[in-house]
Amino acid sequence: MRLETFENPRPQRDYVIRHEAPEFTSVCPKTGQPDFGTVVIEYVADRLCVELKSLKLYLQSYRNRGIFYEAVTNQILDDLVAALRPRRIRVETHWTPRGGMRSVIIAEQAHPARRRPRSNGR
Amino acid sequence: MRLETFENPRPQRDYVIRHEAPEFTSVCPKTGQPDFGTVVIEYVADRLCVELKSLKLYLQSYRNRGIFYEAVTNQILDDLVAALRPRRIRVETHWTPRGGMRSVIIAEQAHPARRRPRSNGR
Amino acid sequence: MRLETFENPRPQRDYVIRHEAPEFTSVCPKTGQPDFGTVVIEYVADRLCVELKSLKLYLQSYRNRGIFYEAVTNQILDDLVAALRPRRIRVETHWTPRGGMRSVIIAEQAHPARRRPRSNGR
Amino acid sequence: MRLETFENPRPQRDYVIRHEAPEFTSVCPKTGQPDFGTVVIEYVADRLCVELKSLKLYLQSYRNRGIFYEAVTNQILDDLVAALRPRRIRVETHWTPRGGMRSVIIAEQAHPARRRPRSNGR
Amino acid sequence: MRLETFENPRPQRDYVIRHEAPEFTSVCPKTGQPDFGTVVIEYVADRLCVELKSLKLYLQSYRNRGIFYEAVTNQILDDLVAALRPRRIRVETHWTPRGGMRSVIIAEQAHPARRRPRSNGR
């Protein structure tokens, strides 16, 4: 499943783009039971933005894959970094309770070299 | 649609003005479907404040225009910067779900040169 | 309408006093329609605190006055600064929707010279 | 009414203890009417922690005393400082509306000399 | 009860793992009455992550033990530090009301030496 991109309409400005996908589901590799959660992606684009429909299909590609919370969060982050080369990006996954426990994983990455001077940005 | 302004009643003080417009709607240029969202504008005025009725009409002018989330957010920001020349300003757009995903775009701009010394402001 | 004061019982300590008045009403000078909002006052007293009953009557004195959001917020701030000479003070006004838009105005002022050393404060 | 204490089980670590007492009541010295509020106490212990039952009885001792918002908040803070000698402590009182206004008082105090190095604390 | 661990899948990245366990119960050593609360654990792993099922069983091992709020919070923190050697970790316990009072305890610990340079992390 391929993440498609489009040109950032204001590359000269650092601004924030956030997408929340509350309908994420994958499978626990240990028990074979489905996991359910919300994926929050927040980034500052450099030259490219992620196209929403391809992002939805990308997230759906985990539907029947067995993968742990920590791994899927870092994998989504790595794939978005590879596709977008953003100035900075954070991926959060918020999971519904398993065994009475709710889990959250938060990973982020910044590319300072791609960060623009803040003279007229934030 | 023209943004009208009035004189800032306390230009000697840095203070915050925020307007939230939860009834924003435009059209997705790709699918032709209507988009719905909330626009939040927060700024520190320099010499001019935006007149509320003209702001409402300005936002209504997007009702039947096809424009992407990222572009409309930056466009509103650029238009307000051009009309008000504020000390700083931020525009946020919060969109209702499309394809199960909620999106938020946040852009801001500051004019440090217009910023007053903080001796008696914040 | 006069703001009455009483002696700060702990002038040697920087501490925060906040009063929220959710029943504020004034009149829009342009349309003659009533405006409704909440006024939040937060300050660090120097020698004087504002007496609550006189504050209530002071805020009621706007009931039938025509005045804009930006002006009334700054006017309340100026009047409290004149009456209390506080170490710092912030006035927020949160307005109910007009034309589908909710507005918030936030103004503050500090008197660094009156600020005590923080050796035993925060 | 005496505040009792017990030995801090981890004096080598700076950690936060918070107690919220939503059932506080005292009497307004001006009108004789009862006041109701929530008292929030948050502190970093040095050698001593406050025993919960004695704290409850201490707060109940204000039930029929006439005392202003600002004074009672500072008095609770002073009494806890005297009893615990904490590294830092904050007392907040949140009051139910009187005359349509909600009030909050926040006072805090720190003893930097008692603060431990942060090599293995926060 | 032993805390089991697994290898951190991205040790080269500082990222946050949070587990909330709202079904914690222990016993008050003074009154013999059960206490109920929520335990929140948030950490940045170094080489090891805690396995969720063993964490659940570990927390259940307090079910019939008499232990104070302050002690149990620090004990959980110490046990997790011993098992995981995390880069940093925080343990919060949020307790249901006793005698009309709600309590919260927050303890944390950092191992700066294990902290990675932030060149490509947060």
Next chain:
Amino acid sequence: MRLETFENPRPQRDYVIRHEAPEFTSVCPKTGQPDFGTVVIEYVADRLCVELKSLKLYLQSYRNRGIFYEAVTNQILDDLVAALRPRRIRVETHWTPRGGMRSVIIAEQAHPARRRPRSNGR
């Protein structure tokens, strides 16, 4: 202040019309203090519906009148009955706290003779 009306577009159907006005204010005749509340009007029209702008102006006409909770609620009901002759109508007033107490008044009236047979209504 006169309540204006327009023709009910579906007099052959019993259907419900509700208007909530959260910005109602009048004056307490005993203390001279302003009262604030929400007025909820719900009715089944017969031949006439109330015009919204005239309803707003009608409610504003109480702004500086001294009148008790019970009286104002029944007065609004009587005035709407006189103007609309509805099949049934209910007026509720929900008041912000005075002396720590929140009050609600609910009055209604029905004209069974004007009620249509329910063969094709509810």
Next chain:
Amino acid sequence: MRLETFENPRPQRDYVIRHEAPEFTSVCPKTGQPDFGTVVIEYVADRLCVELKSLKLYLQSYRNRGIFYEAVTNQILDDLVAALRPRRIRVETHWTPRGGMRSVIIAEQAHPARRRPRSNGR
């Protein structure tokens, strides 16, 4: 403490009057500890309505009395019935947790003989 009354302004109409007093406090006769709760009174007046200030003072008269939940609820109901002779009345008390349990008591009484025909009432 005496409950004062005033003439019902619309005795010819059955309508509902509700007062919620969230600041009620009495004392547990067994433990001597204070109890806190909300008293909700809802009635249809016959000839008399209860005057709000005397109701407030009446409820305050329980502040230092030892009385059980069930007894205080029925006592308030009996006293209001004696003072108002209402067409119907309900008293609810909602108590904050004691020993981890929240209690609610609901008592009501109707005087069918005083109930008016419903030809033009509800």
Next chain:
Amino acid sequence: MRLETFENPRPQRDYVIRHEAPEFTSVCPKTGQPDFGTVVIEYVADRLCVELKSLKLYLQSYRNRGIFYEAVTNQILDDLVAALRPRRIRVETHWTPRGGMRSVIIAEQAHPARRRPRSNGR
């Protein structure tokens, strides 16, 4: 704009189908200003169910039409009755505030003749 239908998969059972469309917008015929609201449709199908995509397009067809609250609610009801011939149906419209007032319109219609015996329904 045409409402499309499909065969009811269980015509032998009375069951409830509800669709909530929170993104409805039309135009006020008096002021030319846009109105925003939520349309709730709840029905018991007889032989036909409404197809969701055509329902969405049907509701979008009001986007630039001038029509009053009462009229649009009854029109949607009439159009759905004509297209579906349901056993019973209710249409509610919940509108965002105009002039400080929130409005709700609720209309419904039943066809008792089409109602099945309740031997094995509720």
Next chain:
Amino acid sequence: MRLETFENPRPQRDYVIRHEAPEFTSVCPKTGQPDFGTVVIEYVADRLCVELKSLKLYLQSYRNRGIFYEAVTNQILDDLVAALRPRRIRVETHWTPRGGMRSVIIAEQAHPARRRPRSNGR
């Protein structure tokens, strides 16, 4: 564990007593894992009321017993019926999620013979 009782202070009136115990815990007999839930008890007393402290201890007696949701709910109901002989009683248990599912069990019982005439009750 014995349920203690006291005399109903108003046996001549049908009134409602409700106790909510949000800190209930028992053990799943199949998995050995702890279950957590809220028990709601609502009854109309005949001659006897349940004493709160003994009710708390009675509910705590399930802490380490293996018992299914359906059985524990009916058992609590049977034990309260045996101890109180109430006019009517309902027991609800609301359980935290297990395997992603939340469960609720509601059982009730009435003794019509013990029900008083409603001449002056509800």
Next chain:
Amino acid sequence: MRLETFENPRPQRDYVIRHEAPEFTSVCPKTGQPDFGTVVIEYVADRLCVELKSLKLYLQSYRNRGIFYEAVTNQILDDLVAALRPRRIRVETHWTPRGGMRSVIIAEQAHPARRRPRSNGR
């Protein structure tokens, strides 16, 4: 996927059992896109109760099946009726928004012949 059952522990009493499964997912047969929703099952057992783990697995069996909202709701109801022969049962499905619309389907069935006399039930 087979629904397993166990003996009702109190067949002589009509009582309510409710299970809410907020993690339901199936596939839209028209678009191939995943649907997400909550399934609520509420029934009065006759001789049999549904075993929770088998219910969870049964619901998971829809994960990759294409089926419409109306059909899946009625299918779950039919399967539970076949397995449990309950006295009465209701199945609700609450779906997350698609095309901006939220849908709910509610189906129920009763077997009056299996309903017990209410002499000692509600």
